[in-house]
Ligand SMILES: NC(=O)C1=CN([C@@H]2O[C@H](COP(=O)(O)OP(=O)(O)OC[C@H]3O[C@@H](n4cnc5c(N)ncnc54)[C@H](O)[C@@H]3O)[C@@H](O)[C@H]2O)C=CC1
């Protein structure tokens with residue numbers, strides 16, 4: 001199948017490279033020429049395990065990139081994988097989606113020989129219910145197109161995680177096809193047929209309405225974010241009682257109704273999606289007149305965890321004027337993404353206390369340097385720890401588990417672990433956030 005994907009960022013590039021690997025001819029369209037050049041030269045524009053290899057294999061071949069929207073004319077369907085950031089009040093900012101939809105409409109309207117079948121425009125980005133119907137379809141139609149005849153719309157939300165995006169995309173727990181037209185459903189089945197054939201097990205397909213599909217994505221993300229906030233709430237109680245929250249979590253995770261995943265308590269959830277999606281659906285619900293109490297509490301609790309981490313450090317050392325190591329800057333291991341990382345409130349809190357910060361991350365340093373150009377960045381965790389009077393662990397990179405004698409080089413070996421990753425306990429003052 002010939003497929004176009006508008007937006008060649010984390011999702012767009014991953015989906016494009018995987019679809020190309022499954023045998024489709026894929027073109028991504030992006031306004032960023034550096035991204036377009038990278039893809040065409042076989043280089044992944046983002047750090048994502050497994051993606052380099054796929055882009056190297058297919059880039060410039062079955063996977064191409066372009067800045068030209070007319071490329072969509074040679075394809076049967078176009079996915080919109082554009083950013084959906086937050087406005088200042090937390091509500092969803094649809095400017096990129098609307099601009100992309102309008103450009104798709106203009107390109108389709110300018111086609112000399114209109115295709116027989118209507119072009120399918122699929123919302124891949126995370127958007128609040130009714131966005132595709134009420135905000136995107138009208139933008140596409142604006143160019144003089146008729147929905148149903150010239151184009152169809154659908155929602156096919158994406159559930160991949162950063163750091164495991166390729167594996168997640170190729171082996172999803174489910175596929176969600178939100179449509180209002182059998183032709184759109186059939187096209188989505190064709191698109192995913194090679195994936196379902198190649199996947200390790202059966203991949204269930206949820207056929208549903210467009211707004212339902214949009215809401216499934218928010219329900220999925222906010223349920224998981226709330227699950228983490230709930231285990232953090234429980235973890236904070238555990239800490240008060242001197243109980244190990246990880247032993248508690250392991251036990252409750254054995255109950256199938258609870259499940260063992262997403263029970264790692266600590267400094268909280270960050271990233272490009274949980275925070276913005278939770279804020280967006282809360283704002284959208286409030287606009288409808290409903291105030292989601294549990295989701296609001298989940299956000300509030302998440303904001304508190306970095307403060308609790310720093311207050312544990314305060315219990316052992318007055319960091320003013322002292323060197324403090326921040327281990328981990330990415331919002332999770334396996335990625336260089338620092339969007340909404342918990343490292344930001346941690347660094348801000350340390351700066352407010354007058355600490356001299358020395359930060360280390362295996363891959364996210366350069367991204368963080370843009371945000372905090374004036375703090376010191378070390379080349380290794382050991383170098384960050386050397387002469388520090390305290391250390392906080394923000395990201396659970398595997399390499400931190402192996403740290404041992406490096407703690408001996410600290411001026412005062414106080415370690416507050418926000419992710420339960422440090423194994424060394426002897427000879428250091430060790431505080432776990434929830435254990
Ligand atoms: N990052 C992730 O792991 C996941 C993200 N999502 C959702 O997918 C959507 C996209 O997210 P990301 O890929 O992370 O965003 P991103 O910011 O990494 O990528 C978006 C790309 O769109 C390009 N762009 C912006 N305006 C454009 C325009 N008018 N025409 C063409 N290209 C344009 C940008 O240059 C950028 O390369 C969001 O709604 C997000 O919530 C969903 C699941 C996972």
Ligand SMILES: O=C(O)[C@H]1O[C@H](OP(=O)(O)OP(=O)(O)OC[C@H]2O[C@@H](n3ccc(=O)[nH]c3=O)[C@H](O)[C@@H]2O)[C@H](O)[C@@H](O)[C@@H]1O
Nearest residue numbers: 158159160161162228262263264268269270271273331332
């Ligand atoms: O919409 C999205 O963008 C994606 O958001 C999340 O994926 P992602 O943010 O990449 O990463 P997660 O593994 O979900 O981690 C999110 C945050 O939760 C934290 N977390 C995760 C699990 C856990 O047990 N405890 C915990 O604190 C992580 O450290 C990280 O900061 C969802 O898991 C994906 O299904 C979804 O597609």
